[in-house]
Amino acid sequence: MTALTAFEALARHLSFKLAASELGVTPAEISQQIKAIEDDLGVALFVTRGTGVMLTSPGNDIYSVLASSLSKASDVVRAIKRDVPGKSRCLK
Numbered sequence: 173m174t175a176l177t178a179f180e181a182l183a184r185h186l187s188f189k190l191a192a193s194e195l196g197v198t199p200a201e202i203s204q205q206i207k208a209i210e211d212d213l214g215v216a217l218f219v220t221r222g223t224g225v226m227l228t229s230p231g232n233d234i235y236s237v238l239a240s241s242l243s244k245a246s247d248v249v250r251a252i253k254r255d256v257p258g259k260s261r262c263l264k
Contacts, residue, residue, distance in 0.1 A: 179238070180235070183234075
C-alpha cells in the first residue's frame with residue numbers, strides 16, 4: 173500500500189518534493205517506492221523531464237485506474253457519512 177500511495181501522490185503532483193511533503197517522507201523514499209513498483213512490473217512509470225517528472229503511458233494507465241478507484245471509494249465514504257445515525261446498513 174505504501175508504494176501505491178507514493179505512486180498516486182507522485183502522479184498527481186508530478187513532483188518528488190511535493191509528493192514527499194504530502195506524505196511526510198523524503199523524496200528519496202518516494203523514489204525507492206516508485207523503483208520497487210517499476211522493478212516489479214518491468215516498465216518505467218515516470219520519465220524525468222527537466223526538473224520534474226511525467227507519467228509514461230503505462231504509468232498513466234495505472235494512475236487512471238487508481239484515481240478512479242479512489243474517487244469511487246471517496247463517494248462511498250461520503251454516502252456512509254450522510255446516512256442517518258443509528259440506521260443499520262445491511263449487505264446482501
